[in-house]
Every structure is written in structure tokens, then in C-alpha cells.
Amino acid sequence: MNQRLVEVLVIGAGPSGCVSAAYLQSQGIKVQVVEKSIFPRFVIGESLLPRCMDHFEEVGLLNGLDAFGFEKKFGARFIKGDKICEFDFSKKHTEGWDWTWQVPRADFDKVLVDELVKKGVEVSFGHEVVDVVIDENGVSVTTIKDENGVPYQVNAKYIIDSSGYGRVLPRLLDLDKPSALPNHSSIFTHVVDVNRPEGREGTLITFDVIETEVWLWVIPFSNGRTSIGYVGPTEFLESFEGSKSEKLSQLLRLSDYYYERFKGVDFLFEPVMIKNYSKSVKQLFGKGFVLTGNSAEFLDPVFSSGVTFATESALLGAKLITKVLNGQAVDWEKEYSDYIREGVSVFSSYVKEWYSGNLQTLFFHQPENPEVKRQICSVLAGYVWDKTNPFVTKHNRLIRTVAHIIDLETQKSE
Ligand code: FAD
Structure with missing residues (x-):
């Protein structure tokens, strides 16, 4: 079997993988990214938080994103019946970015990875990690199938697992742990927003609370399309009859605020349902590897924290690996695990x-x-x-x- 040698292997080219690879490349470290899909590819996670702008900026990925013209997000609106609560990121306690974007991830992630490739990082699309063996010194042999299904192996000093829902290392190294959060699920699609109101109302990202545990997201994009999705207890979402389109159509009737806007609008794809989405792991790192982004932990979409945790953990993980490769001591428990778990908690x-x-x-x-x-x-x-x-x-x-x-x-x- 063909063998290759790199210093760091990054699994997955989502926001997490792109941020860690961009940082490592900037430090002169030989890094390879393997990505099983061909981009652009759909993934959910469309509402960003200002904090992730710090990460994209630090690794030099912000300018490309800025040039694309994604819809700007200046806050978030929550609705419950006739009550409205709006947050404005410019009115916050902590200094920092007061805006970000709401994005179709297929476009957003494609821009990110294109920027990464421009920096000279090798990204192998259509290459899927199928096996990983890590010895007691942390040296790993990863088996990857290329786009033609031909296997080859990569030896790396470090693996960054940014495989998101692929959860490559949690699966292969038995690191999965049940989440402490209740079983919630989601059903979502995109629509051409033909009834979108003019002005600010039409572009506002909104969370419409139907009942305490059931809510609808409405995320308008700059391309005239809008993401709509329901979240609720798994049993509740499953109680609706019919196909996924029929389920989502019935659910949309529950929103007094948005029913008229989305009534009869065609779904751009058969709604996707992700059941029991919360995930956790027993450990966030081990000898020779670190888990970042969704492959490590996913809580809930309600506060849009997923991508921001993905980029926060990616940047920190990449910085600590750089220290190790430069011969410096790193206390992974304290410097990585404790820090990330603090934010997660x-x-x-x-x-x-x-x-x-x-x-x-x-x-x-x-x-x-x-x-x-x-x-x-x-x-x-x-x-x-x-x-x-x-x-x-x-x-x-x-x-x-x-x-x-x-x-x-x-x-x-x-
Ligand atoms: P991903 O973006 O998932 O990227 C992982 C990549 O790894 C993929 O491209 C995949 O193809 C690749 N991969 C997987 N397996 C392999 C393999 N074996 N070999 C090679 N490559 C592989 N987050 C937000 O910030 N805002 C939101 O509004 C939001 N809404 C959400 C709504 C729902 C219903 C759910 C379930 C999640 C939501 N999230 C949201 C979370 C968000 O989807 C993730 O946190 C985010 O995409 C994580 O980024 P990542 O880079 O870790 O993984």
C-alpha cells in the first residue's frame, strides 16, 4: 500500500479543519487535509457567532469570506407569542466583534477551503479515512481510501480529528459518551423566500418559540433563500405523520408569526431530519491526536455555538500541536481540555x-x-x-x- 509521511493529518475540511490547517501552515508545519466529500457540500450550521470572526481573522481566512457578500448578522431575535426579545451584538458586556454572518454552509465552507488551498495547503477531496492505528508513542497510521476507492496510508505525528458528524476517532477509538442533554431532534430545509418582506424584517435571523421545548429557526441568506428548521423533543417531531416534507409543512402551521410567509413555498430539497443530535466524548485528546469541533462535542443549535466551538477548539489545538512539534511542553488536560470544557459548560x-x-x-x-x-x-x-x-x-x-x-x-x- 502507498505510504505518505506528514507532520499533521487533519480529517475533515469544515470550518474546524480549515482553521487548524491554516494555522499550522502559517507556522511552517507540513499538514495534509483529507475530506471525504467533494465541495461544495451541504452541511447544517448556518448562523455564526461574532467570536468565530476572531479565529478566521487570526489565521488569515477572513478576507476571502468578506469578499463573498454573505448576509450580515448583527444580533438575534427571539419571539414567543406576542413577546419579542432582540439582542444587538454592539450592546454587549465583552469587547469584541459586534457582527458576523448567516450563511449557506455549502458556499461558506467552499470559500474557506479555497482560501486554504490558496495558502498552499494540500486538501484531498473525495478521500475518506477508514481506519486509524495509534501506537503508544502517539505515532499514527491512518488508512484512507482515495476517490477511486484505492487505499493508501499516512503516517503522522499528530491527527486533528475535525470530521464533524463523521466522528471518525470517537468511533474508531471508542471515545463516544452519551450526551447529558435531553433527546432533541431537528427537521430543516431551504426555501426561495418569495414572500420575504422588504428591509430589515426580511433579513433578520429569528428563533420563534412555539412552546418551551419547540422552536423554529428562520435564517435568511443574501442569495434570496432562507433556511427554516424546527427543533423539539424527538418524540414530538416524530408524532407528525407522513414524509419529511409533510411533517415540516404541518410544523410550519404552528408558527403564528411565520405561517403566512412560508405557506405553500416549495422546499428546495426534501427536509433533512437529524435525530438526537447532541453528542459528547470521554476525552478530547490523547497521545498523538486531538478532537476539535463537532467530532468532539455538540450541544444544541439554539444558541448557534457549533461553528464557533469548532473554530475555537481548532485554533487552540493547532497552537498546542505547534508547541509540541517545537519541543515545548504542553499540559493538554489543562491547556486544552479544561479550557474547552469550561466554554462548553x-x-x-x-x-x-x-x-x-x-x-x-x-x-x-x-x-x-x-x-x-x-x-x-x-x-x-x-x-x-x-x-x-x-x-x-x-x-x-x-x-x-x-x-x-x-x-x-x-x-x-x-
Ligand atoms: P463539519 O462542518 O461537519 O465538517 C466535517 C467534515 O469532515 C465534513 O466535510 C465531512 O465530509 C468530513 N468527514 C467526515 N467523515 C470523514 C472521513 N471519514 N474522512 C474524511 N473526511 C470526513 N452551528 C452553528 O454554529 N450555527 C447553527 O446555526 C447551527 N445549527 C445547527 C442545527 C442543527 C440541527 C445541528 C444538528 C447542528 C447545528 N450547528 C450549528 C452545528 C454545526 O453543524 C457544527 O457545529 C459545525 O458544522 C461543526 O463544524 P466542523 O468543522 O466541526 O464539522
């Missing part, structure tokens, strides 16, 4: 408190408390490592406490 609290209803109590309470809103807005912008933000440091208590106070006040005034 903040978002995890927000996801749990969203579905418990407590966070929705805070979002939709009037009058708003501007300071609380600024602090929560930072979290929603992805700045979840800012220790000056009490809604970061006390994430596991503060939402519940404030919701409890609001409930007591509401009861008193009734």
Missing part, C-alpha cells in the same frame, strides 16, 4: 435553562434590565471565557436565580 447551562424555561423567562421579561441583557448578549456572541461577566462565571446559578425572582415578582403583582 457555560453554553450547556444556557441550553439546559433554555429548555427548562428559565432563560426564556429572562429573555421575555419586561421591563428589560439593560445590564443583564448586555451580559447575556456577550454569551450569545460566543464570548464565554470572559471572567468579568457574571453570566459567564455564575452560569450554573444566575439564570435560575434571576428567573425565580422574576417569577416571584410576577406572582406578587397578579
